[in-house]
Amino acid sequence: MGIPMADTVVMTAPRVRPRLGRDEWLMGGGLLALALYLAVTLLVPLVIMLAKSVQDREGAFVGLSNFAHYFTNPALSGAIGNSLWVSVLATLIVIALAFGYAYALTRGCIPFKGFFRLVAMAPLLAPSLLSAIALIYLFGNQGALKDWLFGESIYGPIGIVMGSVFWTFPHALIILITALSTADARLYEASESLGASRWRTFTTVTLPGARYGLISATFVVFTLVITDFGVPKVIGGQFNMLATDIYKQVVGQQNFQMGAVVSLVLLLPAVVAFFVERWAQTRQSSAVSSRAVPYRPKPRSARDLVLLGLVSVVAAMILGILGMAAFASLAKLWPYNLSLTLSHYDFSAADGGSWASYGNSIRLALYTAFFGSMIVFAGAYLVEKARVAQPLRTATHLLALIPMAVPGMVLGLAYIFFFNAPGNPLNFLYGSMAILVLATIAHFYTVSHLTALTALKQLDPEFESVSASLKTPFYRTLWRVTTPMCLPAILDIAIYFFINAMTTVSAVVFLYSPNTTLASVAVLNMDDAGDTAPAAAMAMLIVLTAGAVRLLHTALSHWLHRRTQGWRRGG
Amino acid sequence: MTTPYLRIRNLTKRFGDFTALDDVSIDIHQGEFVCFLGPSGCGKTTLLRAISGLDIQTHGTVEQDGRDISALPPAQRDFGIVFQSYALFQNLTVARNIAYGLENRKQPKAAIRQRVQELLELIGLPDSGNKYPSQLSGGQQQRVALARALAVSPGLLLLDEPLSALDAKVRVYLRDEIKALQRRLGITTIMITHDQEEAISMADRIVVMRAGKIEQVGTPLEIYHQPASLFVAEFIGAMNLLPALLVQQGEIQLGQARLACKVNGFAPGTAVQAAVRPEDVVCTGRTNGHANSFHAEVQDLEFMGPFFWLSLGGGELGEHRLRAQLPSQQARELNLHPRDSTHFHIPAEHIRLFPDGYPHG
Numbered sequence: 001m002g003i004p005m006a007d008t009v010v011m012t013a014p015r016v017r018p019r020l021g022r023d024e025w026l027m028g029g030g031l032l033a034l035a036l037y038l039a040v041t042l043l044v045p046l047v048i049m050l051a052k053s054v055q056d057r058e059g060a061f062v063g064l065s066n067f068a069h070y071f072t073n074p075a076l077s078g079a080i081g082n083s084l085w086v087s088v089l090a091t092l093i094v095i096a097l098a099f100g101y102a103y104a105l106t107r108g109c110i111p112f113k114g115f116f117r118l119v120a121m122a123p124l125l126a127p128s129l130l131s132a133i134a135l136i137y138l139f140g141n142q143g144a145l146k147d148w149l150f151g152e153s154i155y156g157p158i159g160i161v162m163g164s165v166f167w168t169f170p171h172a173l174i175i176l177i178t179a180l181s182t183a184d185a186r187l188y189e190a191s192e193s194l195g196a197s198r199w200r201t202f203t204t205v206t207l208p209g210a211r212y213g214l215i216s217a218t219f220v221v222f223t224l225v226i227t228d229f230g231v232p233k234v235i236g237g238q239f240n241m242l243a244t245d246i247y248k249q250v251v252g253q254q255n256f257q258m259g260a261v262v263s264l265v266l267l268l269p270a271v272v273a274f275f276v277e278r279w280a281q282t283r284q285s286s287a288v289s290s291r292a293v294p295y296r297p298k299p300r301s302a303r304d305l306v307l308l309g310l311v312s313v314v315a316a317m318i319l320g321i322l323g324m325a326a327f328a329s330l331a332k333l334w335p336y337n338l339s340l341t342l343s344h345y346d347f348s349a350a351d352g353g354s355w356a357s358y359g360n361s362i363r364l365a366l367y368t369a370f371f372g373s374m375i376v377f378a379g380a381y382l383v384e385k386a387r388v389a390q391p392l393r394t395a396t397h398l399l400a401l402i403p404m405a406v407p408g409m410v411l412g413l414a415y416i417f418f419f420n421a422p423g424n425p426l427n428f429l430y431g432s433m434a435i436l437v438l439a440t441i442a443h444f445y446t447v448s449h450l451t452a453l454t455a456l457k458q459l460d461p462e463f464e465s466v467s468a469s470l471k472t473p474f475y476r477t478l479w480r481v482t483t484p485m486c487l488p489a490i491l492d493i494a495i496y497f498f499i500n501a502m503t504t505v506s507a508v509v510f511l512y513s514p515n516t517t518l519a520s521v522a523v524l525n526m527d528d529a530g531d532t533a534p535a536a537a538m539a540m541l542i543v544l545t546a547g548a549v550r551l552l553h554t555a556l557s558h559w560l561h562r563r564t565q566g567w568r569r570g571g
Numbered sequence: 572m573t574t575p576y577l578r579i580r581n582l583t584k585r586f587g588d589f590t591a592l593d594d595v596s597i598d599i600h601q602g603e604f605v606c607f608l609g610p611s612g613c614g615k616t617t618l619l620r621a622i623s624g625l626d627i628q629t630h631g632t633v634e635q636d637g638r639d640i641s642a643l644p645p646a647q648r649d650f651g652i653v654f655q656s657y658a659l660f661q662n663l664t665v666a667r668n669i670a671y672g673l674e675n676r677k678q679p680k681a682a683i684r685q686r687v688q689e690l691l692e693l694i695g696l697p698d699s700g701n702k703y704p705s706q707l708s709g710g711q712q713q714r715v716a717l718a719r720a721l722a723v724s725p726g727l728l729l730l731d732e733p734l735s736a737l738d739a740k741v742r743v744y745l746r747d748e749i750k751a752l753q754r755r756l757g758i759t760t761i762m763i764t765h766d767q768e769e770a771i772s773m774a775d776r777i778v779v780m781r782a783g784k785i786e787q788v789g790t791p792l793e794i795y796h797q798p799a800s801l802f803v804a805e806f807i808g809a810m811n812l813l814p815a816l817l818v819q820q821g822e823i824q825l826g827q828a829r830l831a832c833k834v835n836g837f838a839p840g841t842a843v844q845a846a847v848r849p850e851d852v853v854c855t856g857r858t859n860g861h862a863n864s865f866h867a868e869v870q871d872l873e874f875m876g877p878f879f880w881l882s883l884g885g886g887e888l889g890e891h892r893l894r895a896q897l898p899s900q901q902a903r904e905l906n907l908h909p910r911d912s913t914h915f916h917i918p919a920e921h922i923r924l925f926p927d928g929y930p931h932g
């Protein structure tokens with residue numbers, strides 16, 4: 001025995017070409033289908049939009065002349081500066097407030113933490129338009145608190161900043177709470193034992209520990225504000241922003257080429273923000289040492305009092321804005337007759353909205369949640385677990401990351417160009433519910449994809465190997481093991497799709513048809529037509545629905561957890 | 572000799588520019604228990620994954636039972652596998668885990684139930700079928716993983732460090748258990764380990780690997796007593812390595828001592844490394860009555876229970892240091908103390924010579 005003689009042909013031995021079994025073919029096919037799906041619903045429309053920006057109305061190539069026109073026309077390019085400074089200002093305010101709030105919830109010893117956390121998350125349930133409408137009621141021409149602005153008008157940058165701060169606050173808060181709760185108590189003990197002052201501990205331990213969270217939150221909020229369409233549309237008045245300009249060019253002037261140019265301009269900061277955010281995310285997660293000891297806050301009365309004051313004020317503002325919207329939807333004739341009525345919830349008299357829109361929104365949300373979570377989970381599974389076609393897996397993963405960098409308006413416009421093209425065999429989708437579902441899934445794909453990936457990465461990477469060794473087809477293991485174990489994450493994804501489909505305006509505002517009007521768009525249109533109270537009523541309907549679904553989700557998660565705790569570790 | 576059950580030829584695996592396996596060839600026979608042993612990163616897992624088809628090699632062939640399986644996907648090969656992490660399906664009961672591979676084969680339910688019960692008894696967990704994996708200890712989970720792999724009666728069992736996540740006591744117990752099971756079933760088995768004691772106690776043959784290459788293949792006795800290279804000599808068990816000079820065929824000079832040894836192909840006058848196991852250094856007492864011996868000073872004496880560790884130096888050894896293992900009983904009879912000078916004998920067949928210039932030798 002011993003080592004057998006090495007064959008002499010080793011140098012010229014041919015490369016082994018792995019043969020593919022049924023599993024491999026199916027997985028490869030699935031990946032290909034997914035890549036095609038993402039190409040059709042995302043990449044190709046965006047590329048076509050790029051092309052439109054260098055064409056004239058007849059479709060002839062005109063080089064950069066559209067861009068030249070844009071940048072030499074101050075009425076157009078002025079929006080760039082406006083968008084930038086308003087977004088930066090709103091971002092700074094949100095980050096400061098959210099950091100204080102997150103600090104209070106994670107490091108302070110204050111009562112009612114659960115309540116404060118719940119209140120802070122409430123804006124997630126509302127379309128961004130809602131805050132703008134409420135602000136008009138509070139500070140508008142007939143506003144209750146008009147004097148607080150010292151004669152300045154709420155219509156314009158002030159209103160945009162205030163409204164943006166309201167609806168982006170929870171997005172920043174979630175990231176900062178995560179960043180602050182990964183603190184390592186040992187660092188604090190070390191700092192204390194070295195006799196460092198509290199301020200020094202804060203600047204040398206707390207801030208550096210949260211730095212990637214801060215960077216990440218900053219860029220997320222900045223992107224949300226600069227790409228948001230609802231708030232500036234409702235409260236922006238004559239103040240031009242990039243997102244509203246796209247709408248004006250497309251819907252107002254039917255100038256699609258200029259719409260494409262503005263879209264590209266808007267895409268740029270969003271793409272930069274996307275890369276910075278991704279970079280910060282990876283640093284944040286690798287900064288957490290697995291042996292870290294969780295930090296337990298100790299009471300300190302002066303600090304805790306200040307923190308309690310801060311969260312109370314912020315929570316009161318959030319509740320005030322929500323309460324104002326609710327009241328506006330119920331008051332008979334603001335500000336003259338404040339008796340309560342449900343008549344605004346009967347949209348028959350209002351222009352641009354109806355219960356049918358609400359029904360459409362529910363359908364859209366259900367379809368999006370159902371198909372979206374299925375596509376996203378299957379896609380993430382193939383990207384993470386398929387044993388074949390490594391380049392295709394990487395490409396698909398990159399495709400799945402694109403939506404985060406693409407503003408909703410831009411996606412919507414790209415869909416018009418692509419699906420409305422006369423020669424496109426998919427043209428029949430135009431104006432249907434299906435195109436709204438496709439757009440909404442594409443718009444919110446990235447976060448869902450990353451959620452699914454995180455859940456899948458937590459499973460033992462050898463499940464698929466064991467399954468193959470037992471000659472069990474991969475889809476059986478996917479169905480019997482992987483999916484049940486990822487059910488909580490799948491539920492999270494479904495709810496994320498549902499709520500965003502209910503509240504989104506930007507992507508769908510170009511794509512709805514008379515048969516598929518949506519509640520969120522109805523808020524916009526009713527407000528535009530001067531029917532502000534019904535607009536507020538519709539916005540409240542969205543909030544209530546999203547809230548109810550969120551409650552249902554919580555109940556379902558609890559039930560799921562109880563049912564499965566038999567096999568969960570430590571359960 | 573019969574044709575081997577598993578015939579691996581010229582296996583090479585590259586990850587980009589990095590060569591993880593370099594022209595590896597091994598034969599494994601029906602019913603054999605083979606251990607892949609080597610330091611971390613030497614390519615053990617890579618070789619196992621090539622054999623299983625989970626990560627197919629870049630070049631080379633694998634034949635199993637006369638069938639060329641080199642390029643086949645794992646589902647078309649015949650093997651069962653157990654991982655260090657167990658990879659048990661957490662949401663299925665122990666019984667469902669074991670039945671997992673059977674349920675796919677359209678067998679009647681009753682037959683599956685009976686087979687699962689058989690296997691549960693085989694692994695000594697007859698009453699745990701309805702428990703979930705998280706309710707079992709690590710050792711029990713590992714046995715369930717083993718049963719799941721064995722359920723479909725594979726021709727080849729692959730174990731990737733199945734015991735390394737367990738604590739020492741459970742390890743030793745499961746070691747015997749797995750070995751007994753393997754004997755009983757007669758299943759050809761490959762186990763990866765980086766624990767030499769585990770390999771020596773379990774394997775029929777050991778494959779010692781280093782940096783993507785096979786360093787030596789042999790029975791535990793061969794590997795231990797006739798290491799083919801300095802690397803193997805050092806890696807397995809304790810070993811003294813002493814620079815020496817080959818003064819003439821069959822004799823080396825070590826300090827001032829001249830010792831006879833077996834010589835394999837060195838020219839007289841060559842500087843060599845002499846390898847001697849501590850237990851092969853025999854203490855012959857204060858008077859010299861032996862051939863092939865030298866006197867040295869006991870510089871240190873460490874009691875280990877059944878034996879003493881001696882550190883030898885001075886005397887004829889000069890600057891050299893030699894560790895010896897002396898049975899406690901003999902140490903008592905000789906009444907050894909530190910600083911004592913005594914004589915030591917090394918049988919010529921236990922001195923092995925390797926070329927100077929480790930670690931490349």
Ligand SMILES: Nc1ncnc2c1ncn2[C@@H]1O[C@H](COP(=O)(O)OP(=O)(O)OP(=O)(O)O)[C@@H](O)[C@H]1O
Pocket residue numbers: 586589591609610611612613614615616617618765
């Ligand atoms: N997918 C991969 N891509 C690149 N390099 C790899 C990959 N898998 C393994 N390697 C490299 O190949 C070498 C051999 O790895 P392998 O896992 O086979 O080692 P091992 O002997 O099993 O080690 P251990 O005892 O640590 O498990 C290592 O240097 C490893 O870094």
Ligand SMILES: [Mg+2]
Pocket residue numbers: 615616617
């Ligand atoms: Mg390994």
